């Protein structure tokens with residue numbers, strides 16, 4: 170399959186804003202670098218005009234105008250690049266996230282092995298790290314968990330490490346659902362994680378979950394808010410991310426309108442992960 174690689178040169182503060190806005194289009198993987206960042210989308214989902222409109226909107230940015238160039242790449246090239254650049258990392262001082270070719274960290278309580286491929290979720294993005302930090306504060310013991318927008322399945326794997334009894338990991342991108350299943354196997358949690366292809370409609374017939382994790386993007390979260398409420402047990406927690414600090418009020422308004430109670434949120438580089446509970 171072919172993908173679009175969008176190379177963006179922009180000052181760091183603007184790069185964060187552009188990543189948030191491009192994340193509302195079909196770009197779902199971002200790699201930051203010294204000049205700005207690279208964003209990836211499937212060739213089919215790439216909307217050239219909408220992408221250019223976002224770049225043009227910031228032509229008068231005080232720190233320097235953004236410049237974007239796109240090219241088509243194959244999945245294979247993309248993987249090689251990604252694997253070459255994938256550094257192990259530690260989240261919340263407790264969770265080691267690494268590829269199979271990195272050394273394990275037996276000094277840390279949680280070890281997650283990710284085969285990156287073409288999916289979002291190696292822990293390097295602020296939203297993934299924020300989600301995991303929030304997961305560390307929420308009781309997962311014996312819980313049935315939903316991971317919406319699972320990407321690599323990193324949050325689903327973390328949920329099992331924290332004691333979840335079952336996790337349904339759902340994503341709209343076919344290779345992502347496959348990648349999540351492979352990563353569950355790699356982390357020996359395949360008996361507890363079911364990876365499923367689809368969007369919110371893939372949940373039809375499911376009983377409400379004890380805990381929901383949803384790191385997607387602002388628009389999908391807003392659209393699916395009422396459904397999340399229906400698919401959560403009373404007083405169950407839901408952890409959101411994938412949106413920018415400026416949009417927290419929108420997420421909060423929609424969540425409270427649906428019936429959730431705001432609990433807390435954390436922010437890194439303008440990205441947010443927020444915890445609500447079903448009132």
Ligand SMILES: C[S@@+](CC[C@H](N)C(=O)[O-])C[C@H]1O[C@@H](n2cnc3c(N)ncnc32)[C@H](O)[C@@H]1O
Nearest residue numbers: 289290297318319320340341342368384385389
């Ligand atoms: C920000 S990534 C999060 C990946 C991973 N959960 C993490 O925390 O790193 C968002 C994921 O949501 C998926 N996605 C986008 N729209 C979706 C939808 N309507 N329903 C389910 N998944 C969706 C994308 O394919 C992508 O893998």
